[in-house]
Amino acid sequence: MQLSIASSCIFAVAFLTTPPKIVEEFPAKVIGVTDGDTVTVLRGREQIKIRLEGIDAPERGQAFADKSKSALSKLVYRKSITIQKTGEDRYGRTLGRIQVAGRDAAEEMIKTGKAAKELGLKVVNGFTGSSIWHLIYSFPPVMPGQIEAGF
Numbered sequence: 001m002q003l004s005i006a007s008s009c010i011f012a013v014a015f016l017t018t019p020p021k022i023v024e025e026f027p028a029k030v031i032g033v034t035d036g037d038t039v040t041v042l043r044g045r046e047q048i049k050i051r052l053e054g055i056d057a058p059e060r061g062q063a064f065a066d067k068s069k070s071a072l073s074k075l076v077y078r079k080s081i082t083i084q085k086t087g088e089d090r091y092g093r094t095l096g097r098i099q100v101a102g103r104d105a106a107e108e109m110i111k112t113g114k115a116a117k118e119l120g121l122k123v124v125n126g127f128t129g130s131s132i133w134h135l136i137y138s139f140p141p142v143m144p145g146q147i148e149a150g151f
Contacts (some may be wrong), residue, residue, distance in 0.1 A: 002095060003147060011025060017021050018110050020053060020086035020095075021086065022084045022096075023083065023085050023086060023087065024083075024085040025082060025084050025085070026043055026082070026085070027043075027080065027083075028042060028043045028048070028050075028081055028082075029078070029080050029130040030077050030078060030081055030082075031047070031078070032077075032099075033069055033072050033077055034069075035057055035058070035065060035069050036055075036057025036065070036069050036072050037051060037052040037057040037072070037106075038050065038051050038052070038070025038093065039052075039076060039077075039098070041053060041081070043083075045063075048083075049093040050083060050093065050094050050095075050098065051093040051094065051096075052072075052096075052097070052098060052106045053086050053095050053096055053106065054097070054106040055110060057069075057072070057109075066120055066144065068106060068109075071109060072105065072109065074109075075100060075105055075109070076098060076105055078099050078113070079101075081099060081100045082098075082099040083096050083097070083099075084096050084097040084098075084099065101140035
């Protein structure tokens with residue numbers, strides 16, 4: 001999977017203020033990714049929309065929106081996570097930090113973008129894992145045309 005620097009988090013805006021106070025912490029499972037900074041989680045039987053604290057990703061229809069959504073999906077989709085709730089936004093979404101496998105999702109996206117920029121890279125290959133590795137190393141073998149098409 002190839003992601004441009006802009007789509008791999010250089011678009012992310014780190015807020016340089018004191019981190020917001022955590023008002024609640026709870027486990028959940030990510031069941032949907034709306035865009036590069038908003039997910040839907042399942043807490044018990046309740047679905048909750050979570051807006052990531054600390055980044056601002058492109059919205060649907062803006063440049064790199066699909067790439068940022070894909071990057072966040074690779075990091076958190078269908079994974080058990082911990083939400084550190086910091087409040088609610090004006091749309092009623094829960095604001096908070098997402099911890100996945102001991103890592104902060106927003107910080108991971110930002111770090112990747114910064115590292116790529118410092119190295120002068122225009123493309124980051126598979127920084128969140130490749131969706132086609134299982135095809136390259138499968139039996140029976142997958143046809144090269146299928147891999148090139150990205151399936």
